[in-house]
Amino acid sequence: MSKDVALLGLGTMGTGMAENLLKAGFSLTVYNRTPEKAQALIGDGARFVSTPSEAARDAAVVISMLADDAASRDVWMGSNGALTTTKKETILVESSTVSPAWIAELASLASRKGAKLLDAPVTGSRVQAKLGQLSFLVGGDDATLKGAMPILKAMSKEIIHLGPIGSGAKMKLINNFLCGVQVASLAEGLTWIERSGLNVEKALAILKAGAPGSPLFSAVSARMTERDYSVNFSLKLMEKDLRYAEVEAAQNHVSLKTAKAARCLFEMAAAKGFADKDMSSVIELLRDKITPIQIEKQIC
Numbered sequence: 001m002s003k004d005v006a007l008l009g010l011g012t013m014g015t016g017m018a019e020n021l022l023k024a025g026f027s028l029t030v031y032n033r034t035p036e037k038a039q040a041l042i043g044d045g046a047r048f049v050s051t052p053s054e055a056a057r058d059a060a061v062v063i064s065m066l067a068d069d070a071a072s073r074d075v076w077m078g079s080n081g082a083l084t085t086t087k088k089e090t091i092l093v094e095s096s097t098v099s100p101a102w103i104a105e106l107a108s109l110a111s112r113k114g115a116k117l118l119d120a121p122v123t124g125s126r127v128q129a130k131l132g133q134l135s136f137l138v139g140g141d142d143a144t145l146k147g148a149m150p151i152l153k154a155m156s157k158e159i160i161h162l163g164p165i166g167s168g169a170k171m172k173l174i175n176n177f178l179c180g181v182q183v184a185s186l187a188e189g190l191t192w193i194e195r196s197g198l199n200v201e202k203a204l205a206i207l208k209a210g211a212p213g214s215p216l217f218s219a220v221s222a223r224m225t226e227r228d229y230s231v232n233f234s235l236k237l238m239e240k241d242l243r244y245a246e247v248e249a250a251q252n253h254v255s256l257k258t259a260k261a262a263r264c265l266f267e268m269a270a271a272k273g274f275a276d277k278d279m280s281s282v283i284e285l286l287r288d289k290i291t292p293i294q295i296e297k298q299i300c
């Protein structure tokens with residue numbers, strides 16, 4: 001297969017993914033709305049172009065790693081969108097966490113051009129993206145996945161084929177629903193511990209070693225206690241994932257009440273200025289004794 005790959009979106013995740021594609025020897029063209037973010041990658045051998053359509057023109061595989069449905073729609077379907085230049089054999093890989101409804105629409109637009117789409121969102125965060133240790137959750141047909149396999153392998157430790165198009169997006173929302181609820185409840189639990197007079201270190205050690213412990217609990221509680229909110233996964237993206245999860249679960253007649261409660265906390269924290277900080281900063285909303293009640297009345 002051609003080694004020409006295009007990557008659209010150089011945020012926290014896209015940048016690490018691009019680095020690993022270059023390391024694996026692919027000829028990489030990148031696009032990002034904010035061009036400055038491509039500087040280091042250009043130094044490493046990537047070709048930067050100023051529109052998604054130009055990025056997709058000669059690529060055998062086009063991957064996008066963007067914030068949400070709206071960003072994905074702009075980049076694939078805008079007047080200079082990647083779909084304007086994709087060819088019959090081009091493989092499109094949507095790795096952003098987006099809604100299954102948008103994946104279905106994108107798949108139908110792609111098929112009108114004769115192109116094939118995989119939805120392949122990822123688990124893992126900034127560090128795993130940089131180390132090429134992501135897990136891809138893939139929806140799509142076998143032949144298309146086979147075509148994209150060498151490229152996905154360069155960025156990941158595992159590639160899990162879940163079923164037809166949309167399966168990856170569904171699985172990813174279930175995954176992040178469970179993560180979002182846990183982060184929100186951890187923020188409440190830790191605030192409670194801090195105000196209870198218990199020794200915070202001892203209390204967290206008990207919880208980590210006990211039934212509530214999880215990799216997420218360990219990573220996020222450390223960030224909350226250190227008040228380190230440099231972004232691994234931004235708060236606004238978690239709010240988005242919970243919102244999409246609620247809509248998607250409702251399609252299956254499941255009402256995600258805990259997602260709604262967690263999303264409310266993330267929305268309130270976003271309104272207080274934490275949208276672009278790490279999701280762990282949601283605890284600052286609760287550490288502040290006064291404003292949550294005022295904001296809650298407006299938002300939840």
Ligand code: NAP
Pocket residue numbers: 008009010011012013014032033034037065066067068070071072074075095096097098122123124125126232233234237241
């Ligand atoms: P990020 O750092 O916020 O980057 C978002 C990217 O989307 C940037 O390239 C941004 O461009 C672009 N973008 C946003 N709105 C746009 C628009 N309207 N038009 C064009 N481009 C637009 O996000 P990330 O953390 O890399 O996450 C990317 C995706 O992966 C998200 O769907 C997220 O939910 C998912 N994800 C994230 C993590 C994580 O730990 N961070 C883990 C798994 C999955 P600019 O640079 O110009 O703003």
